Amino acid sequence: MSVARAAEVVIVGAGAVGCSIAYHLAKRGQRDVVVIERAAIGAGSTSKAAGGIRAQFATELEIRFSLEGIEAFQRFHEELGVDIGYVQDGYMFVLTDERTLVKFRKNVELQNRWGVPSRIISSEEARELAPQLEIDDMVGASWCPMDGHATPNDVCMAYAAQARKLGVRFVEETVVTGMRSVGGRATVVDTIGGAITSPCVINAAGPNAGPVARMLGVEIPVYPKRRHIFVTDRFDEFHHPTPLVIDTGSGFYCRSEGQGVLMSPGDAGDVTDYADVPVDWTLLEEAVDKGIRRFPVLEHARVRSAWAGLRPLTPDQHAIIDWLPGVEGVFCAVGFGGHGFQHAPATGRYVAEWLLDGHPSLDLSPLSFARFQDVSTAVADAGSVLSGVD
Ligand SMILES: Cc1cc2nc3c(=O)[nH]c(=O)nc-3n(C[C@H](O)[C@H](O)[C@H](O)COP(=O)(O)OP(=O)(O)OC[C@H]3O[C@@H](n4cnc5c(N)ncnc54)[C@H](O)[C@@H]3O)c2cc1C
Incomplete structure (x- = not known):
């Protein structure tokens, strides 16, 4: 052209x-x-x-960018006339050690100062929000019902x-x-x-x-770093909707995607310049292993599709x-x-x-x-x- x-x-x-x-x-x-x-x-x-939209960030500027984004996504249909599939199902950061809990507690204090309704919750409360969550190794979770996702x-x-x-x-x-x-x-x-x-x-x-x-x-x-997403078939054994749950210990995250589950094992490989971004299917095993650790029910899931993309990172x-x-x-x-x-x-x-x-x-x-x-x-x-x- x-x-x-x-x-x-x-x-x-x-x-x-x-x-x-x-x-x-x-x-x-x-x-x-x-x-x-x-x-x-x-x-x-x-x-x-993955379409994730969260106000749970650790810096004032990012919280303010997120709050502005959330407002924009809420009025997106009105302003731009398009349904972007925006839902606010919440984001939960699973915490498995005291040091990370202290860090997230500080983050929540900062988020609350900007009006974000995030809070530290007990492991039991986390399981009420995500009923199939394995909580035996958890010290709590950081939860924000305002977070969600769109397309x-x-x-x-x-x-x-x-x-x-x-x-x-x-x-x-x-x-x-x-x-x-x-x-x-x-x-x-x-x-x-x-x-x-x-x-x-x-x-x-x-x-x-x-x-x-x-x-x-x-x-x-x-620098770009590769990240994978795997999506299962319709999976009725999984509780829907399960909010986005991030295991801070392993980097794994998942959430309901319709009646299926969208999940990621976290970043893969070294920081690199990829000309294209092929799916590395060996990572499916890693995703499933980490997933089962947090949601044992995932053992019965069948993955339907996968893709990989690049996250443009800075130091x-x-x-x-x-x-x-x-x-x-x-x-x-x-x-x-x-x-x-x-x-x-x-x-x-x-x-x-x-x-x-x-x-x-x-x-x-x-x-x-x-x-x-x-x-x-x-x-x-x-x-x-x-x-x-x-
Ligand atoms: C698996 C995965 C999950 C993610 N999940 C989330 C999430 O839940 N929430 C979230 O907020 N973000 C998420 N991200 C990050 C998000 O995708 C990126 O931060 C965001 O898309 C960056 O947007 P961008 O417009 O900067 O880049 P891009 O969307 O990559 O756009 C840059 C464009 O520049 C074009 N371009 C590059 N070089 C040239 C050239 N020489 N000439 C002409 N055009 C060129 C490219 O073709 C491309 O279309 C995720 C990323 C990945 C990979």
Whole structure:
């Protein structure tokens, strides 16, 4: 597909983050926005996400992003006219040691200060909420009934459709192959469909954000890590709906998916650049072993389908929302790890404010590049990032 030769704003990547930014920019009146996508809208990590939306985070900024996301998902149908399958069944973090319990207690205190109705519950109470839960090794759980899930692809497509109505142009099946700065005033974005020049380019390339920044000679600490999801057949022996239950000890999580069960064993393999993301079926055994430990009834489940996707991680597992250092006019909204889908609504709004008003209405400095004092060290450190739990 051929691209226009110039645009006011060029967004690289039509995932949840790129589409939300496009929508929020257009809604604020920004004209001449072009989104370039190498595959199809939403085809990257967004379509692989489990759809989890939780306010149970450990930092103020992430809690505030989540609260804004939850509000946006609650009024999504009204605002964008699309049913995104949003349900608030709750999230439960299973805690199996005292140190983790203390940490989660602190997190809950912070969440409560922001109005999140999370609380630490006893193992017995946890089993009332998830009746088939094995609790013999538990010291308690962190529970929030406000948490839930929606369908990431529907959210992404709805943002794209609405953005399109507001004048944004989406160019799919068009790979960005290179970028160069022209005298600091503009950036030329080379694509397989021709070059496009813009004073403002946004890197929203998800797990591929590192290679995209490298096109301008800048290394950024974003690394993809593979995660699998397995979904069972209809499974009536399992109690439905079971909320999302995360075993903090093993990294395993599961929840009802209709009358079946969606589950994940956690991250797989080393931090790496995957060209494509094949399913490693040997991980099914790991998922089932960890699953049976927490829900013995899963022994009788039959897995129907599986997929794998990439979580774009940073060394501290927080996103980066900032101007790219050393290059004029290139902005990054990258490194969202396991929460890029749920944080896309807030990201879109704040990035639009930053670009149109000169600053966002919320202090996003904790998500700046500057927190990595030495980016080259951060790039090296990214090799040892811990597995996230979402
Ligand atoms: C198994 C799994 C489960 C997850 N579960 C959750 C969850 O429950 N909740 C949650 O919030 N998050 C979850 N995530 C994380 C979430 O999927 C990501 O954080 C989020 O989708 C990132 O969105 P994005 O728009 O930044 O990236 P993407 O959706 O990957 O979009 C980036 C786009 O950029 C395009 N692109 C890349 N390079 C180029 C190029 N050179 N030229 C043109 N286009 C390019 C890609 O094709 C892609 O479409 C999960 C992830 C995985 C893998």
